[in-house]
Structure formats: structure tokens, C-alpha cells
Amino acid sequence: DAGVIQSPRHEVTEMGQEVTLRCKPISGHNSLFWYRQTMMRGLELLIYFNNNVPIDDSGMPEDRFSAKMPNASFSTLKIQPSEPRDSAVYFCASSFRGVNEQFFGPGTRLTVL
């Protein structure tokens, strides 16, 4: 069975551009999580969904960040406009009910110049 799929794996963009990161969770999982990892702050939760509904978005840095989950098999994290401080590795994870183990995707390494 395929694991969590993220695309793109690497993204380099210029400041001010819109960036969209994509995630396909493991089939049958009903919880989806977006995390961000940086050297300074470590791994931080941005937002998570249960049954496609956003439950906690308190980790979203600011209004430039938005996330959607239009159906059970797809989620996006959008940054508009992007800034150099958004450079990080963004991970998507999914689980069957949030209390169980979360399976992480390979991450998207974002560089904003």
C-alpha cells in the first residue's frame, strides 16, 4: 500500500510568489496533519483535519497560509505571498483516527529566495 504522497518534493520560488503544496493521505485514514520543520523551531504542527474538516489551525503562522481538504484523498497547503522565512520542510501526515500513530510523507523542501 502506498504511503502518504507529497508533491512537489522540492520547490524553489521567489519572494512574493504563490506556493501550493499537495498531499494524498493513506487510503482509509480520516485524519490529516500539516507540519513544518526548521532548524530553529524544530517540527511544528500547522493545522489538522478530521474527516476533511479543519479542527485546529492555531499553528498556522498568519493569513498568508491557508489549507484545504476538499475530499478524503487530497489536501493542499497554500502560501500567498511567500516570504524567505517560509523556507522549511513541510510534512503531511495521516492517521486512522487522530489518536493512533501518524504516518508521515517524505516532505516538501521549500526554498523562498
Added chain:
Amino acid sequence: SQELEQSPQSLIVQEGKNLTINCTSSKTLYGLYWYKQKYGEGLIFLMMLQKGGEEKSHEKITAKLDEKKQQSSLHITASQPSHAGIYLCGARRGGADGLTFGKGTHLIIQP
């Protein structure tokens, strides 16, 4: 918010030696998760502990959660080069499902 302190921050161990990594919280842990991360890659789930005093093992890795559910340890027996990487502990925040993570322990295995 719940913060997790991991110690040590980095660890260099000779191949074949045992080692222990600790994860401490100031608040009760509602589920403690251990992950391993290879440099530049995603996180690999190792173990999840939920009950005070719980202990789980997988191959040469053993994780424990203390009775008060505020500290967990990860013990590796007879370390191998394949054990090298970053070990992260994560915990659910109260009744919420999202995880808060420690800063990680960088493990290097010397041949």
C-alpha cells in the same frame, strides 16, 4: 502549551554499545510517540505509549513511559550503523490530536 525536552541533543556512540534517549514533559502526556528521521527524509514511526508504566520493544529498541506519564525513555541495545539518525518524541496536546515534538536527538554510530 506543552513542551517536550529531549536529552541529550546529540549522541556519539561506538557500534555495539547501548544508549538511552530521554523525553520529558512538564505536563501529563496523553500519548507519547517515538519517531526516527534519516537526514533529509520523512519520519518513521517507531512506537506509541499511552499507559503509565507501559513498555514496548521492537527489535533492539525499547521505549518506556513512566508511571506519572511525564517522562519517556528510548533505549537501544547493541547499536548498529542503521540506528543512526534523529530521534524525535512527540505527544498529543491534551485531548487534541496534533502532536507537539521535541527538538530531537542526533545519534551518530561510530564503527
